Amino acid sequence: MAVRQMLLQLQRHGYEVQILGATNFDHPRGAGVLQGHGEALKKAVGRFVTLTDESLQHVLLVTASSQRRAMQSGEESIWFMRYRQLLETFKPDLVFTYGGKTLDLLLASEAKQLGIPVAFYLANGNYTQQRFARDLALVLTNSQAAARMYRQRLGIEAVPLGLFVDPAKVVAAESTRQHLLFVNPSLAKGAALVIRLALLLERRRPDIIFEVVESRGAWHETLRQVTEKLGEPRDQLTNVVVTPNTADMRPVYGRARLLLAPSLWWESAGRVVAEALLNGVPVVVTARGGLPEMAGQGGLALQLPKECYRPPYLPELSAVALQPVVDHIEKLFDDASCYEHWCQRARQAASQHDLQCSTDRLVQALRPFLPLR
Known part of the structure; x- marks a missing residue:
């Protein structure tokens, strides 16, 4: 929710935003945002669809499961190939992401390999190892407390932004x-x-x-x-x-x-x-x-x-x-x-x-x- 609002704010400030995601979530209730698209998505499993969200356009891989932990290796491969293509065609000035799963680490590594800086949103206290931050140019967080904790725990300097609530x-x-x-x-x-x-x-x-x-x-x-x-x-x-x-x-x-x-x-x-x-x-x-x-x-x-x-x-x-x-x-x-x-x-x-x-x-x-x- 916070990252979505950040992207809306950046777009309103004149930045061009492209979003690449998937139809899975870290909790089943997250799928509620897809209500009204159910039948269409069932017919598009394994393919990409574009959904409009206010002024944002989400390009999403339709996955077999709506649960992130159940994403299949084949689906991750399809998603990563599309991501790699997007880096080469859109040529972003910055990649903005979050998450500590293998695919999340890989997308930061790939962007860095192409000379594209990666910003990461850190909004919980779950990270206990530095690996997620290895390929990042910038770490953002939502509070002074989080910035202080990660500085003490992992030696990571995060920029506190506050919350993004409309x-x-x-x-x-x-x-x-x-x-x-x-x-x-x-x-x-x-x-x-x-x-x-x-x-x-x-x-x-x-x-x-x-x-x-x-x-x-x-x-x-x-x-x-x-x-x-x-x-x-x-x-x-x-x-x-x-x-x-x-x-x-x-x-x-x-x-x-x-x-x-x-x-x-x-x-x-x-x-x-x-x-x-x-x-x-x-x-x-x-x-x-x-x-x-x-x-x-x-x-x-x-x-x-x-x-x-x-x-x-x-x-x-x-x-x-x-x-x-x-x-x-x-x-x-x-x-x-x-x-x-x-x-x-x-x-x-x-x-x-x-x-x-x-x-x-x-x-x-x-x-x-x-x-x-």
């Missing part, structure tokens, strides 16, 4: 401020903590409703797993409403009074945090990775024991340990003046996520490799 796509036209919002109910994203909070508030404050938006994570599956571990198996909670994965989050943010983003894995940034702040919605994050940086003064950062951040991300926190965040939630639902104060802080914090500022940093980072525009 407010027109996420800011709600109307707001009711009625729900406690949680997006992507996976254990890594802190689902176990949210479930513990929901269990506490189900008894204590049944009027406070959680809205859970599914993404990679599935709520009911995660709920059963966590509550079974707690010795209190549940299939549903009376204070939780579940919203299926959606491409339009504006109505969701319009209903949000507060966002919970208590991720337990190392987040380089946190897109939903920026989206909430752009709506003037305060956030609660964990004090780790790039989340506090993204939240700024618009968020409460939870200090958790180190063991909470270890897989399988099922921390054993008591009701006493969770009481400070319960108190914070209740105050933001009950005290109008306090809530307005936090909303003002959220709006101020949102200024760091200005799309044009991020674009200016991107253009500046690319300037040594691209002709001036």
